[in-house]
Amino acid sequence: MNATALTEDENDDANLGLYQRATQTGAEWWRVSVADRPETYRLEHGVDDASGTGAVDIDLVVDAENLRAKLKKWRREGFAIDSGDTASAPGALERKAFMPELRRVAALAAAARHRPDDDTGETVRIGRVEVRCGAGGALVPRVNPAYLFAARFNDIVEDIGENRRVMLIGHTGAGKTSLIEQVAARSRHGVLRSNMNGQTTVGDFVGFWTVKGGETLWVDGVLPTAMREGLWLIVDEIDFAEPSILAALTAVLEPHGRLVLKEKGNEIVAPHPSFRLFATANAVGAMSQFRQLYQGANLMNEAFLDRWRVYLLDYLTPAEEADVLMRTLAPNMTRTLAATLAAIAADCRAAFAREDLSSAFSTRRLLDWAELMLRTGDPERAAGPAIYAKVSPEDAALIRGIVRHHIAPAA
């Protein structure tokens, strides 16, 4: 081993390779290779972003001591050697080629998607997505002007445009239903909702025969109604649905899937182009870990889940929720008040996830409490009807403690 070895048990070549650290849009890297003169090293620097592998913007030759100093500095800055870069490792070239290649084709696909087609139908922009407008009508939900479209919702909105079946999972009050409703409201699509955690029968869902004025009539259930009329159907709490309803749904999970009304002489219902199908659930898939909080929820089998795009929707972050509070209760809600209230909600949710609290703390509950607080000027009194009366005495005591932790009593 020569005197300029960088470490005692490694030769200089062990330090050759690619040192990378992630950036918000890609990666920053230094490549170390041997230079022409003995015991010198070539250092090249570049930044990869969404458009692909970046050009070399720094190119220098250093001696071993200088390299050692650089390695120390890079380590401090969060660069790590990309061990897969050694050409001898199996699959090394493919491993490195994958992301630049994927970024290139994804950018092409995105450009193609956003090129206007010859369809002249009206669209509305929601987040970064152009959504085709519907026919309007009495079933279009009301626009909530205070609704916050977080950037992470873009993929979901894009899926709606592509006619994918979308399932939103998450805690109660995290915003599953309102996301779909607010997309529908802005794009003027009518919405039907059907809750599976109650008395919804397969008759309500698919349809049934009835006698009216001596005549036997078929009444469409919500599913064929939505399919024929091009409405958006939200199947709420799908993890409580009975098997016969899931069986009916499975038929229409493909984008052009047709429904066969067996009870009506096998009449075939083809989906209107505007028809969309959504489901929400609290304790499915990645949320299964919380099943004990949602008594009676069924596990959904993988084959059924694989027919959906399943998105885990978390509560809004405290900063987003403070924003929503201010937008909803403008002009009376200030940033100071909103930030504290959002922090209280976050603490209550953490207690719920730890199972210290048995009741969830929804954005709905927070908004209601805040509104009443603005009227009464008293957080404790407002919490009575908005929170405490809805939960067990133990939960109320714990929430009261959290509130006192954040709000000092008035002097």
Ligand SMILES: Nc1ncnc2c1ncn2[C@@H]1O[C@H](COP(=O)(O)OP(=O)(O)OP(=O)(O)O)[C@@H](O)[C@H]1O
């Ligand atoms: N992004 C948001 N911007 C503004 N308000 C929101 C947002 N997300 C949720 N909310 C508020 O939270 C309330 C509860 O949301 P929503 O009813 O959609 O929850 P959910 O997940 O469907 O709950 P559940 O499981 O009980 O059905 C909504 O009425 C809305 O006022």
Ligand SMILES: [Mg+2]
């Ligand atoms: Mg809901």
